[in-house]
Amino acid sequence: MAQDSIESVLRENRSFPPPSAFTAGARLKPEDLKALRDKAAADHVGFWADLAREEIDWHEPFTQALDDSEAPFFKWFADGKLNVAYNCLDRHLETRGDKTALIFEGDEGDVEHISYRELHARVCRFANALKAKGIGKGDRVVIYMPNGPHAVVAMLACARIGAIHSVVFGGFSAPSLKDRIEDAQARMLITADGNYRGGKAVPLKEVADKALADGCDSIETVIVHKRGGLDVRMQDGRDIWWTDAEAGQGDDCEPEWVEAEHPLFILYTSGSTGKPKGIQHSSAGYLLGSIVTNKWVMDLQENDVHWCTADVGWITGHTYITYGPTAIGATQVVFEGVPTYPEGDRFWKMVDEHKVSVFYTAPTAIRALMKLGEELPERHSLDSLRLLGTVGEPINPEAWMWYHRVIGKERCPIVDTWWQTETGAQMIAPIPGVTATKPGSCTHALPGIAADIVDESGESVTESDKGGYLVIKEPWPSMLRTIWGDPDRYKQTYFGKFGDRVYVAGDAAERDDEGYFRILGRIDDVVNVSGHRLGTMEVESALVAHSAVAEAAVVSRPHEVKGEAIIAFVILKGDSGAEGLAEELRGWVAEQLGAIAKPEEIRFADGLPKTRSGKIMRRLLRSVARGEEITQDTSTLENPQILEQLQTSGH
Ligand code: WT7
Numbered sequence: 001m002a003q004d005s006i007e008s009v010l011r012e013n014r015s016f017p018p019p020s021a022f023t024a025g026a027r028l029k030p031e032d033l034k035a036l037r038d039k040a041a042a043d044h045v046g047f048w049a050d051l052a053r054e055e056i057d058w059h060e061p062f063t064q065a066l067d068d069s070e071a072p073f074f075k076w077f078a079d080g081k082l083n084v085a086y087n088c089l090d091r092h093l094e095t096r097g098d099k100t101a102l103i104f105e106g107d108e109g110d111v112e113h114i115s116y117r118e119l120h121a122r123v124c125r126f127a128n129a130l131k132a133k134g135i136g137k138g139d140r141v142v143i144y145m146p147n148g149p150h151a152v153v154a155m156l157a158c159a160r161i162g163a164i165h166s167v168v169f170g171g172f173s174a175p176s177l178k179d180r181i182e183d184a185q186a187r188m189l190i191t192a193d194g195n196y197r198g199g200k201a202v203p204l205k206e207v208a209d210k211a212l213a214d215g216c217d218s219i220e221t222v223i224v225h226k227r228g229g230l231d232v233r234m235q236d237g238r239d240i241w242w243t244d245a246e247a248g249q250g251d252d253c254e255p256e257w258v259e260a261e262h263p264l265f266i267l268y269t270s271g272s273t274g275k276p277k278g279i280q281h282s283s284a285g286y287l288l289g290s291i292v293t294n295k296w297v298m299d300l301q302e303n304d305v306h307w308c309t310a311d312v313g314w315i316t317g318h319t320y321i322t323y324g325p326t327a328i329g330a331t332q333v334v335f336e337g338v339p340t341y342p343e344g345d346r347f348w349k350m351v352d353e354h355k356v357s358v359f360y361t362a363p364t365a366i367r368a369l370m371k372l373g374e375e376l377p378e379r380h381s382l383d384s385l386r387l388l389g390t391v392g393e394p395i396n397p398e399a400w401m402w403y404h405r406v407i408g409k410e411r412c413p414i415v416d417t418w419w420q421t422e423t424g425a426q427m428i429a430p431i432p433g434v435t436a437t438k439p440g441s442c443t444h445a446l447p448g449i450a451a452d453i454v455d456e457s458g459e460s461v462t463e464s465d466k467g468g469y470l471v472i473k474e475p476w477p478s479m480l481r482t483i484w485g486d487p488d489r490y491k492q493t494y495f496g497k498f499g500d501r502v503y504v505a506g507d508a509a510e511r512d513d514e515g516y517f518r519i520l521g522r523i524d525d526v527v528n529v530s531g532h533r534l535g536t537m538e539v540e541s542a543l544v545a546h547s548a549v550a551e552a553a554v555v556s557r558p559h560e561v562k563g564e565a566i567i568a569f570v571i572l573k574g575d576s577g578a579e580g581l582a583e584e585l586r587g588w589v590a591e592q593l594g595a596i597a598k599p600e601e602i603r604f605a606d607g608l609p610k611t612r613s614g615k616i617m618r619r620l621l622r623s624v625a626r627g628e629e630i631t632q633d634t635s636t637l638e639n640p641q642i643l644e645q646l647q648t649s650g651h
Contacts (some may be wrong), residue, residue, distance in 0.1 A: 008399045014397075016404070019434040021349050022386065026433025027299050036296075036447035047448050048076070048288070048477050053292045056284060058082050058259040066475065071500040072491055074224055074475040075187040075261050076285040078550035083255035084264055084287050085160035088326035090255070100331045101288070103151050103293060103305070103354050104141035107196045107337035114149055116329070117196050119156075121150075121251040121286055126242075128155040129376035133188065133221045133240075137162030137256055140186040140266070144168045144177055145207055146195035147311045148336050150225045150242070153310065154190045155322045159283075162256035166266040166278070169313025170195075170202055174210035176276075180268050181211065182353070184484060185218045190242075194228040207234040246525040250300075266484045267315055269421040270535035275370060278484030279315075279421050282477075288424030289478025292322035294335040296446060297415050297429045298358055299387055300330045311557050314532075315421040316391055317358035320360055324425075339365050345376040348407075352380045359407075360389035360533035363399055367561045368401045377406050387432055389415040392531030393563045394519050400439035418442040418519055420505060421533070424478030427451060428517050441516040450474040451517070458498040461511075470509040471502050479503065493495060525618070527564045528557040533594045537616075539566060539599065542592035546585060548572055553608050553616050554599070557625045565600035567610060567625040569646060576624040601625075607642045609634075621646070 023029065028036075042048040049065035062080030092099070097117040100487055104112045111341075141163050145151040145171060151167070158165040160590075166184050168177050181189065189212070194203040205224055209232075212219060224232065225242040234241075264283045270277040285337040294300050298320070306325050310316035325332045333354050339347050347369065351359060371377070388408050395403075395416055404414055417429040428451055430443040437443060445451035450473040451462045460467040483490040497504050508520040524526065525536045536554040543552035551571040559565035570585065583603040609617045617637065623630050624646045634640055 015436045015438050020434050023433040028431050030434050033431050040448040044392040044474050052077050052288050057087050062439050062592050072495040077260040080260045081257045082284055083257055084283050085156045086255045092116045092329045096329045102149050103333045122153045123156040124251050124253035125249045126153050127160040127253040129245040135163050140165050141162045141188045142181050142186040144191045146192055151312045152322050158321050162257050162258045164263045167313050174207045175592050178211040181216045187220050189219050189222045192227040192303045193232045194230040198338040264369055270533045274537040274541035279480045280484050281424055284479050285477030286424045287414050291327050292320045293426040294328055295323035299432050305331050305355045305357045307356045319425050344372040344447050345379050348377045348380040355384040356389045357384050357590050362392040363390050364396040364530040366399045366403050374406050385412050388412045391417045393528045397439035416442045422480040441518050443516055462512040465510055467508050467510045470505040470507045473502055478615040528560045529564050534597055539597055542589045546588050555622045568599040569601045570602055570604050605645050607639050609642055610638045611636045611637050
């Protein structure tokens with residue numbers, strides 16, 4: 001592990017106890033949390049088994065809680081049967097049928113309220129449409145859609161019939177979409193003509209057509225939701241409008257009762273190679289993690305209006321939009337647009353309009369909105385808010401304090417939640433009515449989550465403010481089950497270092513003298529740009545796919561708003577260094593991977609700093625990108641003169 005990535009970065013001593021008014025109304029009081037922790041400590045598996053019995057409606061109960069006979073391929077509640085969509089919808093019909101499930105707000109401000117009864121009917125109708133197209137249990141369906149109720153319906157409809165969805169974020173490019181479709185061997189693609197985000201058209205169908213034009217032979221049907229009113233080409237025999245697919249379908253659809261371990265979805269995320277990993281989640285274990293964290297951490301209650309600003313294309317949108325809040329019968333806002341359109345007060349305006357009480361967003365959004373000044377939030381009362389959350393990257397204390405003071409009016413606890421696509425649900429986070437929070441710390445592991453920090457030899461790091469590997473030492477129900485089609489990579493990536501029971505998160509972390517966790521960042525070749533995860537190798541592969549590029553190395557450097565920004569060092573073929581090539585390459589990467597992967601800066605050089613064995617010295621490049629003095633040992637460099645060139649090639 002690179003020493004510079006595990007050094008503690010700052011000291012933060014401010015502490016904010018939960019406001020007593022909040023605690024009085026919270027789901028979990030100090031004594032409840034203590035009871036949960038005691039129980040989990042006494043009987044880890046029994047703790048989760050009891051919760052699974054209480055929180056999930058089972059079609060057939062399970063008899064074995066954890067099967068670890070094939071570790072690290074763990075199975076939870078394996079002989080039980082359930083349906084996730086049933087748990088998210090049907091079980092509310094009697095008590096909450098008329099309750100609003102979704103408050104959708106479109107980019108242009110159009111608003112639609114959808115009750116649980118209506119959502120159930122829509123999901124059933126669409127599930128029937130999927131069946132009519134031959135989709136059934138175990139088939140893969142890729143969803144490439146705008147954030148909105150149709151995406152939620154498509155996901156739940158898959159869950160209802162046991163099809164495995166893989167949502168691909170609408171900002172991903174045609175090649176990225178194609179790779180994911182092919183890796184999953186999806187039979188169906190559900191997309192939209194396109195939509196508007198921040199007033200700009202996003203031509204989803206056009207991008208999808210490009211993806212399908214070369215390859216993707218597994219796709220038989222493309223269902224197209226008409227959202228943006230964009231011109232699209234419909235291919236005869238393959239493409240069908242959503243409304244036509246649904247025509248004549250009934251509002252009832254018997255759920256497919258699946259085994260607890262049946263894959264609910266695959267979600268691709270970046271790793272340290274050029275090929276994204278299809279993170280495979282289970283049905284029951286995943287559902288359980290979603291439910292308990294929405295109760296314990298988000299504290300969602302009957303009268304709350306929850307708003308998670310993530311897109312369903314990310315895991316946050318799966319667990320804190322589609323599955324968790326619906327499984328506990330909550331009301332939530334789903335938003336199609338961006339925080340700054342039409343103006344920088346969009347979030348705050350919507351909080352007032354929809355009386356949002358629990359608000360969950362990313363540090364990058366907070367930093368961007370903070371930069372716009374306090375006048376924008378001050379236009380709105382924000383009185384309805386009672387709890388704030390953050391996710392996706394470390395939050396700097398300055399942004400935390402702004403969120404606390406300007407948005408939460410010092411009245412709302414902030415839950416800084418650490419988790420990953422792989423963990424399925426929040427893992428290290430405050431219990432808002434109990435835990436005193438500290439800016440920049442995600443506080444403590446949740447009950448039943450055996451988080452620890454270990455050194456190179458796997459020993460717990462007990463000293464405070466000393467960094468190490470963040471690990472989870474016992475399996476937990478919502479953990480990933482494997483990497484789709486690549487069990488070896490699963491084992492290697494997550495259990496390759498400390499054995500079959502110890503999950504290695506890929507983050508470095510430290511604890512303060514009160515045991516508060518602070519996440520220091522990734523220790524693999526993964527960067528976090530605006531809360532989105534990217535593999536530096538993916539960007540490198542995209543760059544070398546350009547005809548002018550011979551070699552590329554990609555690193556990150558801190559960025560005020562995005563958290564991290566991508567810097568690429570590029571070696572050109574021959575002397576192809578034409579004017580405007582940096583701009584062209586930036587655009588090329590966006591085309592290959594998606595706009596989020598666009599490098600902030602490209603530097604050209606004649607070579608990369610390599611060891612004599614040919615390994616690129618990334619740490620050195622990181623220092624160069626950050627304009628730091630080089631303190632590392634450069635004596636092993638094959639080509640020391642290259643260093644000076646790299647340092648001066650920037651602007
Ligand atoms: C990586 C996971 C979890 C949903 C969104 C991102 C970083 C996540 C925090 C946090 C510091 C965080 C980690 C992690 N991360 N939450 N509260 N504090 N870092 O999911 O794309 O799977 O990325 O995001 O580095 O490993 P993801």
